[in-house]
Amino acid sequence: MDLIFTIAVGLLFAASLYMILHRHLFKLIVGLMVFGLASNLYVFAIGRLTREQSAIIPGDADVAFEPFADPVPQALILTAIVIGFGLQAFAIVLVKRLYQVSDSEDIDELKNTDKIDSTEK
């Protein structure tokens, strides 16, 4: 299963980058979101997959017994998911505003600030 899982994560990464490289604003957000999902899975899989063994100490025990899932990557990912949501929500609203003002969904048309002013000597 590990190998198949890995390939799926690779596929997610590829798809997300493809969408980020797209010039479209909407696709950029979707791409960023998928990239976040892929990164979470990446960390999750690096911490090893353990089937059906959650990181919960049974009620009759004082300490957790192997095998149990590694709680550290899970804690990291939990934080990442929540923060990712903050980012997504902000990005969605930002893009909405941007689109209202610029009337363009093409990121290439938003490069005015990167141009060197040719009138200056």
Add this chain to the structure above:
Amino acid sequence: MIFIIIAGLIIAFLAPLLHRLLGKFIAVPMVLLPLGMFAYFCTFISPVLAGQPVLQEHSWVPALGVNFQFLLDGLGLFFALLITSFGVLVMGYAGSYLKGDEQLGRFYLYLTLFMTAMIGVVISNNILGLLVFWELTSISSYLLISYKHKYEVARASALQALLITNGGGLCLMAGLILLGIAGDSYAITELVQLRPELLAHDFYLPVVLLIMLGAFTKSAQFPFHVWLPNAMAAPTPVSAYLHSATMVKAGVYLLARFTPMLGGTEVWNYTIMAVGATTAVVGAFLALQQLDLKAILAYTTISALGSLVTLIGIGSTFALEAMMVFLLAHALYKGALFMIAGTVDHATGTRDTTKLHLLGRRMPMLAAAAVLSSLSMAGIIPFFGFIGKELLYEGAFEAPSYAMPLTIGIVFSGIAFVAVAMRLGYGIFFRKSAHEATAIGHAPEPGLWLPPLLLGIAGLVFGLLPNLTVTPILNAAGVSIAGAEAGQLELALWHGFNPILLLTILTILLGIVAYVFTNVFTTWPVHLERLYNIGPGQLYYFFKRISARGAKGLTGSVQSGYLRYYVATIIITFIFLVIGAILQENLYAVITRDTWIKAFSEIRIYEYILLILMVPATIYVSQTNSRLIAITTMSLIGYAIALAYIFFGAPDLAATQFLIETLTAVLFVLVLHKLPTLRTIKTYRANLASITLSTVFGATMAYVMVMVRQFPLDSELKAYYGEASWLEAKGRNIVNVILVDFRAFDTLGEITVLAVAALGIFSLLNLYPEKGDQL
């Protein structure tokens, strides 16, 4: 001595405040400061003349070897006295010259800052300390030239001076650091002892060339001289102080200071000699053709600096001593003449020599000062300028090599000096002509003629009684540069009949002839325009344009402005780094046929559902052109991942993922009608390129994952949390315990991030920009 520097800096920055408090009387404290410094340095005269240099040390950045180490030997003391005594006169002169100027406080700030920095240059024993003060003089010079910042000429000239002198300053920095490495010391007193090692060191040539570049740019040597005439855009007190008497002599000081350490080799002597002699001739040649008073003075200053540098290049004991004498003589008359030019400008409103006539009638005191200093400049007996010029000629005449061309060059510049001195001391003040005397707006006050008159008188007194006044300190300075065999100089007006006297007489006669033909010379710039168009002045603008264009081109190519190029650059760099690391460390992932079989045989049925949900959705989301479908398929991926979390023992993650995915979908749908519709705006080729890059990237990530998992995982954290979670934190869900207990502060930070994001969203939603507003 550090107190002098600190006091100078403090008073400099107090100047604007003092101006507000004292009004026009600000000149009083500003004159008292250099006067006090002068008195302070005078207390060192007797030990220094007795051959005991004063050394003081204060550590600053000991780890880098940067210390405030002050050395007061003959050379340093001579310059310190020169700087502070001129400081007194110039500060007083500036008070009258810029009377009523609202920015006078600022002006005094810059001027005092400069004076302090200049003192720092000449008394620093640590070469890095010297460099710091050196750069400070360049910066204060920049501020002073651009003082009349409303004029574009002033700003452009200031920038030119800054670029050229600071360019040289950078070279000097490199040279001094190399010198420090070569000698393993940053103290001048120690480096002088290491002369044999330094001369034999591999760094010798670069060190010498870099230090020379620093000195030549500062002292306006050909071809870097172009900034000095333009620097005349500064108020005249500045020109008198920085651009004739002191700052431009910093380069001369530097060469003199390093002569006992690095001098005496062929590359040193011949390079300096050639540059100096060229500068002396070019400066004199150009000075003859000028009409503007200050331009005339600027070019003769260049010429005089060239002569000084030539003498250092000749390098004989006598030449080095002669250099010190000529330096003092030049400072005296040139400082005075600059102030006179300023006063004339102040009184008549013009500096054009063709419009200035018979000024002596209305300004007798100024005329007296002009006569005294121009006689000194022309080298007439019994002025100090005569002694200076005699020694200058003798130094060139008796040069160990190339004596003939050097003498011709120096005499040529001497002739130009006589002609120029006549124009300044006689032509504009007394010469009878068809013109009426130039109208004078208001008669100059004492502050405008007294300082130059004092300098003129000093030139006379020093000339008459050299051995009672200046010979001892000049000898002490000579010892600092040329070693113990120097210091025997007896200055006298009369040397008997010798070839030098003949040269002097010849110079004066030819100078008078040149003066008569002034009107011919001043028409030359028109004829020589083509030559000047390819001169160093144009070269400067050429390089400036080139570098601006280059910077623009580079920025334009690196900063394309296209988001996808930035992302692609990051990703490609990342991929190359990963591949590089894999190749270097032999981190190959092992995937055999068995691995594949094992992988597929292990999959449980319900896990297939996961794959069936996820893979097509992933491919579909990147291809669809419907916003709704894109959101739905993305949610599908999110839910599939939540399922995966359940399957692999992470119920908390699954719950969070379900929740967040739902929220995101809801948010999306709420603003969906305000979001742009999807369309394909990619060209076929760009599409192909991004598919390729994405595939490589995905493959790299997958490869790294496989590779990493070949290594055993040894997590002490897992074991620790497994044991401590219930016993210490009384929680059975380890993930939750980590978040709310062990790493509670991280969670607090996470909540803060969410709050900030919420604030951002809130303000974005309350922002109502007009359509078509500039972004």
